[in-house]
Amino acid sequence: METLNNKLRKTEIRKSKKHNTANGAVIEVAQDVTGIIEQNKQEYNNSSTTWGEDVFDNKIASIPFTVIDSLNQKGIMRGFHVLDMPKFKAWLNDPDNRFFRTKQGRV
Numbered sequence: 001m002e003t004l005n006n007k008l009r010k011t012e013i014r015k016s017k018k019h020n021t022a023n024g025a026v027i028e029v030a031q032d033v034t035g036i037i038e039q040n041k042q043e044y045n046n047s048s049t050t051w052g053e054d055v056f057d058n059k060i061a062s063i064p065f066t067v068i069d070s071l072n073q074k075g076i077m078r079g080f081h082v083l084d085m086p087k088f089k090a091w092l093n094d095p096d097n098r099f100f101r102t103k104q105g106r107v
Contacts, residue, residue, distance in 0.1 A: 013031065013065055015029070015030050015031070016028065016029045016030075017030075029066055029069065030066065031064050031065060031066040033064045033066070033067075036062055036064050036100075037099045037100075039062065040061075040062050040099060040100060040101065040102050041099070043059070043062075043102035043103075044101055044102050044103065044104065047102060047103045047104055048103075048104065049103075049104045049105040058103070059102050059103060060092065060101060060102060060103040060107060061092055061100045061101050061102055061103075062100060062102055063100050064100075067100065068080065071088070071091070074087075076088050076091060089107045092107045093106050093107055
């Protein structure tokens with residue numbers, strides 16, 4: 001039987017492809033976020049707007065790696081650390097990003 005660690009090593013989270021252009025190389029990065037968004041919808045619909053006593057009751061979002069990459073490029077995050085909390089909160093509250101939310105209400 002294959003171990004969980006071996007399965008995770010074989011799992012492709014992000015796909016990248018190099019494109020050579022007249023202006024140099026361009027790296028395209030893609031990720032299938034369907035599973036993350038479906039899970040987020042379920043968690044969002046089952047959540048409340050109140051804060052829980054347990055830290056795990058207060059999860060507000062599940063953000064795919066490719067989106068984290070974008071937030072890093074915008075200077076909102078560095079790695080998985082939030083650098084600009086007001087901009088991060090605005091991003092989380094933006095209706096265009098609602099599919100990444102797992103908890104109702106505003107941040």
